[in-house]
Amino acid sequence: MNGNMKESGARVGVAVAAAVVASTTPSIALAEISGADILLPKAAEFVPALIAFIVIWFVLAKLAWPSILDMMEKRQAKIASDLDAAEKAKVQATEAAKSYEAQIAKAHREAERIVSQAKKEAEEERSRVLADAHREATEIVSKSHNAVESERKKAMIELSGQVVDLSVEIASKVIGNNLSDDQQRRLAEKYLMEVSAPHGN
Template sequence: MGLLTPDLGLVVWTSIAFLMLVFLLSKFAWKPILQTLKIREESIDEALKAAELAREEMGELKADNEKLLVKAREERELLLRDATKAGSMIKEEAKTEAEAITKRMMEDAKAGIEAEKQAALAEVRSQVANLSVEIAEKIIRKNLENDKAQKALVDEFLKDKSFN
């Protein structure tokens, strides 16, 4: 058992060496180590706070981004609706204008045709009247070649016309 149990002198000298080591470490090493640990702890706390702040800002930015996306979608829908309305209005106006132009052209064409028809009828009437006058003139000349026929015609004319 002698090998397993330490001697009293060894225990005393080991304790003295240990206490001196603890004293020297506390005097020279622990303060800088503790100060370094404290600085490190503070920097880690600051980094955690900065990360939390960045996370909050990121959340706010994400929310703002979502709001902007929703607003952009609404504006896009509004623009599309307005463009569709404008296109429909332009199409309807063009259709109405084309119909009006077509109607006007048809009316002008009908008026032109009617004018040509009236002119042709007037020409035909004029020719018929001239022809009738020529025929009547020839008939009258033939019938009035003698004096007796001329006198009978004048008497008949005066009889039809009564002078008041």
Template sequence: MKSTTRGQLARAGAAIAVAVAGMPTAALAEGVGADILIPKPAEFIPALIAFLIIWIVLAKLVWPQVLSMMDKRQEKIQEDLDAAEKSRLDAAESAKSYEQKIVEAHQQADEIISKAKKEAEEERSAILAKAQKEAADVIAKAHGAVDSERHKAMIELSGSVVDLSVEIATKIIGNDLTEDQQRKLAEKYLAEVSAPNGD
């Protein structure tokens, strides 16, 4: 890069030297016809020497600094471009990472919601099963209590009916039957009456 730029500058300097050497300085002031285009040797050689001295001084002192500054500027621009590219790649990678984290967060949220729904459904099923079991136990106890009370009432009613029947039979039949015979007769009658009803 440096050699190419220096070569271009050297060619440009040579072209300028030829152009300056070819310019008639004094002829312009005199305004003479064809002499304007042809430089006088007395003016041409000092101008050429002055130009070459200036060109050598510039080439030795100024151009290296200019080229160095241009090289540094180019390096700085390249570093900035590299840093910008690296920042862009880092930003793209960070964005990709954040997108991945967002996807994972959505998946975790879906899993939590699904798990909560499943647990709620299991809890609901357990509560319903417990309630149904308790209701069945209450109904079974109620049936047992009703059956027990019915049986007890039937026993009491049977005893009352038997006693009442014995008393009525004694009054109607008289004292011909013993109390045990009357009781057996009443129990037999009561059994016959209650048999068709299934009690």
């Protein structure tokens, strides 16, 4: 890179020196010389021009070229730095985009997991509620059946007692005398057996 910059600086110096030399040489009357004389400078003009060129080249080489080359090197370094920064920014942007996409994919997976877990928990809760409701309903029906059966047995016992008392009373009136306790017991048992026995058609 420094070689290219020095070569460019040399070309600029040659151009500047040539312009200075051209401005310092005497003007040639076109009417007095031919076309071949224009291309071949006279010795009296060539030596001062060469001396001026060497002096100007030396001055430029000592004073102007270092600053010009330094400026060009700095500019080239800045361009290279800007290119490096742009490349780094591009790489960072690519990495950031990949990281962002990975975070989005992770968020989607997490959302799907949460939704799936919520559905599972809701289904489990639904099953539990249905099981509890079925169990409670079964218990209520069972208790109702037990209560009805208990009330039925209680009513049957009360009704049987009333029937026995009424039967004994009727039998006593029909027979016309009081029955002993043993007779009343046997009569009641006989009546209950007849009442409890299945009736045929």
